[in-house]
Every structure is written in C-alpha cells, then in structure tokens.
Amino acid sequence: MSAEKCLAEGSPAPGPVPQDRLRLYSMRFCPFAQRTRLVLHAKGIKFDTINIHLKQKPGWFLEKNPDGLVPVIETPAGEVVCESHITSEYLDEVYPEKKLLPATPFGRAEQKMLLEHFSKIIPNFFKISSAKRKGDDASGFEAELKEKFTKLNERLVKRKTSFFGGDTITLIDYMMWPFFERLEMFGAQRCLEHTPELKKWTERMLEDPAVKATIHSTDHHKAFFKSYQDGEPDYDYGL
Numbered sequence: 001m002s003a004e005k006c007l008a009e010g011s012p013a014p015g016p017v018p019q020d021r022l023r024l025y026s027m028r029f030c031p032f033a034q035r036t037r038l039v040l041h042a043k044g045i046k047f048d049t050i051n052i053h054l055k056q057k058p059g060w061f062l063e064k065n066p067d068g069l070v071p072v073i074e075t076p077a078g079e080v081v082c083e084s085h086i087t088s089e090y091l092d093e094v095y096p097e098k099k100l101l102p103a104t105p106f107g108r109a110e111q112k113m114l115l116e117h118f119s120k121i122i123p124n125f126f127k128i129s130s131a132k133r134k135g136d137d138a139s140g141f142e143a144e145l146k147e148k149f150t151k152l153n154e155r156l157v158k159r160k161t162s163f164f165g166g167d168t169i170t171l172i173d174y175m176m177w178p179f180f181e182r183l184e185m186f187g188a189q190r191c192l193e194h195t196p197e198l199k200k201w202t203e204r205m206l207e208d209p210a211v212k213a214t215i216h217s218t219d220h221h222k223a224f225f226k227s228y229q230d231g232e233p234d235y236d237y238g239l
C-alpha cells in the first residue's frame with residue numbers, strides 16, 4: 001500500500017505493516033520527512049508511504065505519534081519511531097548496508113554536533129520568507145543566514161572534502177539537504193552567493209540518486225508553500 005494522496009480524519013486505519021517492509025507516515029512537502037525518505041532511498045530499504053493530512057489528522061495517526069508530527073516509521077513488529085534524526089539513525093543502525101554514520105564514536109559525535117548547530121539555523125530560513133511575504137525588510141535575517149553559510153563553507157574548506165562527513169555522502173548531508181532544496185522557496189537563494197564551496201556541495205548533492213528520488217521542483221515547493229502560508233496547505237499539490 002503506497003497511497004500518495006494524504007489521509008485525513010475519518011479515513012479508515014491502515015492494517016498492520018507487511019512483514020517484508022517498513023511503513024513511513026509522511027507529508028510530501030515536509031523537509032523533516034524528506035530526511036527520512038533520503039535515508040530510506042539511500043539504503044535501498046523497502047517501504048510504503050502513508051501521507052497524513054496534517055490539518056485534519058486521523059485519530060489512528062495520533063495514537064501512533066501523540067505529538068502529531070511526521071515523519072514516523074512503523075515496523076512489522078508494530079514498533080513506532082518518531083523524529084527525523086532519530087528515525088534516520090535508527091534506520092542506519094538496523095540496516096547495515098551502506099552505513100551513513102561514521103564508524104568511530106568521534107565521527108558520530110562530530111555529525112551530531114553539526115546537526116545540533118544546523119538545527120539552530122533552520123528558523124532563519126522561515127524568518128526570511130515570512131519577512132518577504134509581509135513586505136518587511138529581510139536584509140537583517142539574510143545577513144544572519146549568510147554569516148551561518150560562511151561558517152558552513154569554512155568547514156568544507158578546512159576539511160577539504162566534498163561532503164560534510166568526508167568524500168562520500170553521510171547522514172549529516174541528508175539531514176541538511178532538504179532546507180537547501182527549498183532555498184529558492186524561502187526566498188533565500190542569494191545567501192549562497194558568496195560561499196562557493198557550499199554552493200558546490202549543493203550541486204554535488206543534486207547528483208545523488210536518493211536526492212533525485214525525493215526532490216520536488218522549485219515550482220512545486222513554491223506552490224505548496226504558498227498554500228501553507230495562506231493557511232490552506234495543499235498536501236496533494238501536483239498529484
């Protein structure tokens with residue numbers, strides 16, 4: 001069962017998860033759920049998707065995650081794992097093929113520290129788009145984001161690697177990517193202009209098969225985001 005259209009309050013509860021796959025509860029345009037989708041694709045894990053209407057959540061979804069957030073992973077044993085970085089680490093632990101987290105404790109700690117740092121950057125994207133939408137001056141928020149991007153750029157320069165964890169993609173790249181995919185949607189594209197290594201990283205990411213499998217066009221992102229900002233999110237946009 002892989003129904004792309006979202007399920008809302010009143011829809012019948014899905015049956016148990018089949019033995020040979022995982023189930024992802026998602027929303028097609030959610031950047032956090034995309035993190036989990038990236039990991040599922042990168043590791044070649046078999047999974048079905050149930051998209052949730054996040055404004056009219058089915059009761060059976062809230063029973064699985066009382067916080068009401070996607071992404072959520074459910075296993076055939078009925079185990080439920082929530083939160084994008086926790087689902088991602090869980091998948092990397094359970095499925096040993098193509099490890100995305102480094103083998104050393106320090107390597108893993110480095111990724112977690114960068115993720116912690118990046119989590120504090122995420123609100124900046126929303127502040128820029130919200131100011132621009134209201135017709136307010138966004139230059140202060142843009143300057144802040146540029147400074148954060150400069151630091152990320154410096155990391156790549158110092159490491160001399162193609163990606164944030166080395167010369168191949170690791171988990172941290174997938175945790176950050178969904179927000180860069182949406183840069184233009186946020187109206188923050190200009191912030192990448194003076195950070196050439198970071199810009200090259202985005203170009204390399206675009207070549208990745210898991211990124212290609214989960215990407216939406218900028219036009220679709222913009223149309224969804226507009227519906228979201230207007231208070232009537234069109235979760236099925238483009239279907």
Ligand SMILES: N[C@@H](CCC(=O)N[C@@H](CS)C(=O)NCC(=O)O)C(=O)O
Pocket residue numbers: 027029030031032033054068069070071082083084085
């Ligand atoms: N900290 C969560 C954030 C997930 C999140 O904010 N998901 C949004 C969709 S993009 C959601 O489920 N919103 C529903 C709501 O707020 O009720 C994670 O990393 O998984």
